[in-house]
Amino acid sequence: xxxVEQSPQSLHVQEGDSTNFTCSFxxxxxxxxxxxxxxxxxxxxxxxVMTLNGxxxxxxxxxxxxxxxxxxxxxxxxxxxPEDSATYLCAFISPDTGRRALTFGSGTRLQVxx
Amino acid sequence: xxxxxxxxxxxxxxxxxxxTLRCDxxxxxxxxxxxxxVMGKEIKFLLHFVKxxxxxxxGMPNNRFLAERTGGTYSTLKVQPAELEDSGVYFCASSRxxxxxxxxxxxxxxxxxx
Numbered sequence: 001x002x003x004v005e006q007s008p009q010s011l012h013v014q015e016g017d018s019t020n021f022t023c024s025f026x027x028x029x030x031x032x033x034x035x036x037x038x039x040x041x042x043x044x045x046x047x048x049v050m051t052l053n054g055x056x057x058x059x060x061x062x063x064x065x066x067x068x069x070x071x072x073x074x075x076x077x078x079x080x081x082p083e084d085s086a087t088y089l090c091a092f093i094s095p096d097t098g099r100r101a102l103t104f105g106s107g108t109r110l111q112v113x114x
Numbered sequence: 115x116x117x118x119x120x121x122x123x124x125x126x127x128x129x130x131x132x133x134t135l136r137c138d139x140x141x142x143x144x145x146x147x148x149x150x151x152v153m154g155k156e157i158k159f160l161l162h163f164v165k166x167x168x169x170x171x172x173g174m175p176n177n178r179f180l181a182e183r184t185g186g187t188y189s190t191l192k193v194q195p196a197e198l199e200d201s202g203v204y205f206c207a208s209s210r211x212x213x214x215x216x217x218x219x220x221x222x223x224x225x226x227x228x
Contacts, residue, residue, distance in 0.1 A: 004156075032215050043117065044205070044219040051215065089157070093215075099170055100145065100209070101159035102217060 002026055004092045006105035013080050014113050020076045021108040023090030027071030031095040034102060035064055035075055038087045047075075047088075080112045116140065118220035120206050126226045132194040135223045137206030139188070145169075145209040146189050147217060148181060152202030163189060164212065196227045 005024040013019050025033060032051045036044040048057045053068040061078045077084055087109045091102035119138045127133050139146045148160040160179070161171040165186035174181070178197070183189040193200055203224050207217040 034215075034217070036219070041123075041221065041224075043221045046216055046218065049215040091157075099162075100212065100217075101147070101162060101170060101173065102149070102157075102207075103159070104149075104157040106156040 002029075002092060002094060002103045004090060004103050004105040006088075006090055006108050008108060009106065010109040010111070012111045012113065015080060015082060017080050017112075018076065018078045019080055019110065020074050021088055021110075023073045023075070023105055025071050025073070025090075025092040026094070027069060029094045030068045030071075031093040033066060033073050034091040034093075035073070036089040036091065038089055038107070039085075040087075044089060077110070080110070082112045082114045085110055085112045118206055118208050118218055120204075120220040120223050122223060123221065124224045124226075126228065127196055128228055129198055130195045132192065133196055133225060135191045135193075135204050135225070137189045137191070137220060139206070139208030140210075140218055143208035143210050143218075144186070145212060145214070145217075146183060147207040147209075148189070148191055149173075149205040149207065150202050151205070151222075152199070157205065160191075193225070196225075198227050201225055201227045 035047040038044040048064045050066040055066040066073045087107040089107045091104045121136045146163040151157045159173040162169045163183045180192045203222040205222045207219045
């Protein structure tokens with residue numbers, strides 16, 4: 001059984017604050033890690049797909065790092081804006097042959113106050 | 115390029131009734147996935163089609179759920195008979211081929227069983 005843990009569960013910040021969340025996954029059996037941004041009633045939006053230990057990816061004010069040896073990834077948001085309010089999901093893929101099922105964490109719900 | 119679409123966006127049915135959800139993947143995407151999120155928990159994998167074949171159906175909860183993808187284009191997920199615990203959001207995702215890391219999600223169908 002694969003467990004993907006995300007913390008914190010929820011976060012309230014003020015506009016302009018920088019913030020970060022954590023995703024923990026099994027380090028012994030790694031293929032790829034996804035980060036998604038999800039607003040209720042909309043499609044989860046792919047932010048990053050990370051595959052290599054030490055990967056760092058950036059999209060605008062959002063960036064992510066990956067440590068496959070210790071089994072964690074961090075998502076950073078610099079200068080949070082109200083439009084960043086959403087649930088941020090990480091999802092893990094194990095290298096089982098032929099399986100591409102994503103195993104999701106429960107998400108971090110971010111609320112940015114103007 | 116049109117994204118993944120799902121129909122209906124919301125369905126309310128009574129316990130014991132039948133509901134059929136539809137997913138149209140991105141054109142040209144061979145891989146189609148069904149996931150669901152129940153009771154505010156994490157999104158969980160249901161099954162994976164490669165074209166019209168079921169590649170992995172390890173996440174299907176029981177035989178009340180039937181998924182089809184005739185012709186390898188759109189897919190349907192039928193729940194018959196629906197139970198209260200089936201309430202949740204059913205997501206569909208697609209990817210171009212088995213080597214693709216990215217999975218593109220639809221907006222989901224919110225199913226409420228009363």
